[in-house]
Amino acid sequence: MITPSEAAKPIDHVFRALSDPTRRHVLERLSRSPASVSELAAPFNMALPSFVQHMSILENCGLVQSRKTGRVRTFEIVPKRLKLAEDWLVRQRALWEKRLDQLDTYLITLKEK
Amino acid sequence: MALWKPDPKLDLVLERVVDVPRELVWAAWTKPEHIVKWFTPAPWTTIHCEIDLRPGGRFHTIMRSPEGKDFPNTGCYLEVVPNERLVWTDALLPGYRPSEKPFFTAIIALEKQGKSTRYTATAIHRDEAGKKQHEEMGFHTGWATALDQLVAHIKASVH
Numbered sequence A: 001m002i003t004p005s006e007a008a009k010p011i012d013h014v015f016r017a018l019s020d021p022t023r024r025h026v027l028e029r030l031s032r033s034p035a036s037v038s039e040l041a042a043p044f045n046m047a048l049p050s051f052v053q054h055m056s057i058l059e060n061c062g063l064v065q066s067r068k069t070g071r072v073r074t075f076e077i078v079p080k081r082l083k084l085a086e087d088w089l090v091r092q093r094a095l096w097e098k099r100l101d102q103l104d105t106y107l108i109t110l111k112e113k
Numbered sequence B: 001m002a003l004w005k006p007d008p009k010l011d012l013v014l015e016r017v018v019d020v021p022r023e024l025v026w027a028a029w030t031k032p033e034h035i036v037k038w039f040t041p042a043p044w045t046t047i048h049c050e051i052d053l054r055p056g057g058r059f060h061t062i063m064r065s066p067e068g069k070d071f072p073n074t075g076c077y078l079e080v081v082p083n084e085r086l087v088w089t090d091a092l093l094p095g096y097r098p099s100e101k102p103f104f105t106a107i108i109a110l111e112k113q114g115k116s117t118r119y120t121a122t123a124i125h126r127d128e129a130g131k132k133q134h135e136e137m138g139f140h141t142g143w144a145t146a147l148d149q150l151v152a153h154i155k156a157s158v159h
Helices: A009-018 A021-032 A037-041 A048-060 A079-086 A088-112 B022-030 B032-038 B128-136 B142-158
Strands: A064-069 A072-077 B012-018 B045-051 B058-064 B070-081 B085-089 B104-113 B116-125
Touching: A009 A021, A009 A048, A009 A079, A009 A088, A021 A037, A021 A048, A021 A064, A021 A072, A037 A048, A037 A072, A048 A064, A048 A072, A079 A088, A088 B012, A088 B022, A088 B032, A088 B116, B022 B032, B022 B085, B022 B104, B022 B116, B032 B045
Parallel strands: none
Antiparallel strands: A064 A072, B012 B116, B045 B058, B058 B070, B070 B085, B085 B104, B104 B116
16 A cells, blocks of 8 residues: 555655746756856845745755855756656646645635634 | 555555545535535636536536636546545546546545544556546646646756
8 A cells, every 4th residue: 555645755845846936947047057056046036045945945855956165055956856756647646635735725614614 | 445456656545634524525525616616736727517426427527727728527426425435437428438538537535533534535547548648638737837848948958
């Protein structure tokens, strides 16, 4: 028997990371070459701490990795992780997870009525 | 004992516990006015739903993409045990007539757990061909489409 709650975890984080347009833009940029935080942040009209938070979400789920040279932190993409999100069944799972999330939220609102 | 055996390469088993009575969970799966509220992952929507709740009965939904394109889905209930088990498939049309594009069978099993309900949603898929067909039908959530583009883009640049 599959235990879905456990099996779904890493990929849930990947999908959550990918659900944000800023983070998708960053990944597209990183697909061309590694880049520093300031290079990556440049196109966005966003406070640096918020941007750094986006980067840590990407890094925590394994889509990117970083190393620090002196005072400059450079990010690069981890293609293997993205491969995970590409898989058909993984996408079906994400779809069902989202559907059931909506159901559970809806059920709670029904109960409260 | 369950008749079906999930194949980890093709099938999904999702288990949830939700803090509402079982009757409410059953209603959410079997009444059109509820289905339209949650059935399709946003930003897609379910704009129409018809249910004839009995074995052989019709389960019909129309899903609308964020671009406004409509995708009708027609299935047939196989098993209806109130508050316990709901099984339907798109391999059969209402009245058990075989369909043209069989893709999946869904089993929803409900169990009382104190004041809460444990439910298991199982999606049994046909095979690789069925998967492809489903993708060609355009059944992607908005972000999945965006994701496909992103994956293609990144694969092209990395290799």
